[in-house]
Amino acid sequence: MTQKFAAFILTHGRPNDVITHRTLRQHGYTGDIYLIIDNEDATADQYYTNYGHDRVVMFDKAAIAAQVDVADTVDDRRAVVFARNASFEIARQLGLDYFMQFDDDNNFLYHRYPNPDSKGLGSHGVRQLDRIIEAMIRFLDDSGACSIAMAQGGDFIGGVDNAAVEKQLLRKCMNSWLFRTDRPAQFIGRMNDDVNTYTVFGMRGKLFFTTTQLHLNQNTTQQTQGGMTEMYLNAGTYAKSMYSVMMAPSCVKVGMMGRTHRRIHHRVRWDNAVPKIISDQHRKKR
Numbered sequence: 001m002t003q004k005f006a007a008f009i010l011t012h013g014r015p016n017d018v019i020t021h022r023t024l025r026q027h028g029y030t031g032d033i034y035l036i037i038d039n040e041d042a043t044a045d046q047y048y049t050n051y052g053h054d055r056v057v058m059f060d061k062a063a064i065a066a067q068v069d070v071a072d073t074v075d076d077r078r079a080v081v082f083a084r085n086a087s088f089e090i091a092r093q094l095g096l097d098y099f100m101q102f103d104d105d106n107n108f109l110y111h112r113y114p115n116p117d118s119k120g121l122g123s124h125g126v127r128q129l130d131r132i133i134e135a136m137i138r139f140l141d142d143s144g145a146c147s148i149a150m151a152q153g154g155d156f157i158g159g160v161d162n163a164a165v166e167k168q169l170l171r172k173c174m175n176s177w178l179f180r181t182d183r184p185a186q187f188i189g190r191m192n193d194d195v196n197t198y199t200v201f202g203m204r205g206k207l208f209f210t211t212t213q214l215h216l217n218q219n220t221t222q223q224t225q226g227g228m229t230e231m232y233l234n235a236g237t238y239a240k241s242m243y244s245v246m247m248a249p250s251c252v253k254v255g256m257m258g259r260t261h262r263r264i265h266h267r268v269r270w271d272n273a274v275p276k277i278i279s280d281q282h283r284k285k286r
Contacts, residue, residue, distance in 0.1 A: 001030070001031040001130055001133065001134065002134065003097055003098055003134070003137055004095060004096050004097040004098065005031055005032075005096060005097065005098040005099065005100070005133065005137065006031060006032040006033065006034055006091070006094065006096050006099050006100075007024055007029065007031065007032070007033045007034070007099070007100050007102060008034050008035075008036050008087050008090070008091075008099050008100065008101050008102065009021060009033065009034070009035050009036065009102050009103075009104050010036050010080055010083040010084065010087070010101055010102070010103060010104065011035055011036065011037060011047075011103075011104035012037060012038060012041050012078075012080075012083075013041060013042070013043050014043075014104055015043045015046035015047040015049075015050050016046065016050065017104075018035065018050075018051075018104045019104060019105050019106060019107050019219065020102045020103065020104050020105065020106040020107075021033060021035070021051075021104075023106050023107055023108065023109065024102070024129065027109045027125065027126040027127065027129045028126065028127050028128045028129040028130055028131075029129040029130055029133070030130055031130065031133075033055065034055055034056070034057050034090070034094070035047055035051055035055060035056045035057070036057050036059065036083050036086065036087060036090060037056060037057070037058050037059075037083075038058065038059055038060075038061035038077075038082065038083065038086075039058050039059070039060055039061055040061050040062075040077065041058075044056075044058065057090050057094075059082075059083070059086040059089075059090065061077055061082050062077070064082045064085055064086045065077055065082055067085070068081060068082060068085055068187070068188070069188045069189070070188075070189060070190040071188065071189045071190060071196070071243055071246055071247060072190055072243075074190065076190070079190045079191065079193070080103070080193065081187045081188070081189065081190060081193040084101060084177075084187040084193060085186065085187050087099065087101055087179075088179070088181065088184040088185075091179075091181040092181055096181050097180065097181055097182075098137055098140075098178065098179065098180055098181065099178075099179055099181065100133065100176060100177065100178045100179070101176065101177040101179070102175075102176050103175055103176075103218060105218050105219040106175070106176075106216050106217065106218045107217055107218065107219060108125065108216075108217040109125065109126040109129065109150070109214065109215070109216050109217070110123040110124065110125060110126065110214070110215040110217070111123060111124055111125075111126060111213065111214065111215075112151070112156065112165070112212060112213060112214065112215045113213065114160050114165060115160075119160070120159055120160050121156060121159045121160040121162075121165060123215065126214070132214065133178070136148050136178050136211070137178070139209075140178055140179075140180060141180070143207060143209070144207065145207040145208065145209050146179075146183060146185050146201070146206045146207055146208055147173045147177045147178055147179050147185060147208050147209075148173070148177075148178045148208075148209045148210070148211065149172075149173040149174055149175060149176045149177055149178070149208075149209070149210045149211075150175070150176045150210070150211060150214040150215065150216040151164070151170070151210050151211065151212045151213075151214060151215050151216070152174060152175055152215070152216060152217075152218065153215065153217060153218075154257075155170065155210065155212055155215075156212070156215065164212050165212055167212065168211065168212050168213055169209055169210070169211060169212070170209065170210040170212065171198075171202060171207075171208060171209065171210075171270060171273070171274050172195075172198050172202075172208055172209075172210050172268070173194060173197075173198050173208040173209070173210060174194045174195070174198075174210070175194070175216060175218060176216050177194075185197060185201065185206070186201070188200060188247065189243040189244070189246075189247055190243065191239065191240040191243045192240050192241060192243045192244045192266065193243075195243075195244040195252070195266055195268070196243060196244050196247040196248070199244060199247065199248040199251060199252055199268060199273055200247050200248055202273060202274040203248065203250075203251070203273060203274060203275075205275055237263050237264050237265060238254065238264045241254045241264055241265055241266040242254065244266045244268075245266070248273070250272050250273075251268055251269045251270070251272035251273035252266055252267065252268050252269075252273075253266070253267050253269070254266060254267065255267045
């Protein structure tokens, strides 16, 4: 890596199961990795033992919570939104120009592409993650985007016929967030903070992108111990999705997702969500 860059893994209560740390190394990332934990984590000592005091960064959760619009009156700080917001000051203190936020349960990273031989959606494992991140940083700078992310499994539902595969670029960010330290974002909402952020601030003109040329896989939500799992099990995906409806009712609603294991999930109507650039072909002739 030529830039002052580091990977941040936001984690809580899983010192012995930070899957993403192994995944980044296995796919060719050689740069710095920092584990971001909060001062309310009872397992903090084990994080320090496993990764060293110079690679684990703790933030004051109550202090950050006092600055965040969580969109409710619940006294519950078991949410990743606080770590997401704390990351910008941590990056500044570390002297970084760029950083990328990851959850702690990512287990594989693929290249995705239309395969002309099988006429389906092809994939193979990423081997040179350093070069990919450098390319993403160049695009972040050239585009002026607030953040860029890698796609998730749900973005590829429908395979090669999915419109997202042809577009290669989506107006959203989830799960992995690449930032310039001097171009911070403000994450909002106790739950579904990613959707809340890219819809509310997307409506105000900020650019958030996901590249569908990359697929960052993660363990299934509500099946991994620790982290935010308890909150999801207690509140359910209905409550999670409704945070985004509250934040952006003009473009977000709830609907059913899945075939065999159906669950309530948010749906974004993009025609109502973000400003668009009109093609020059529609320009009036002078």
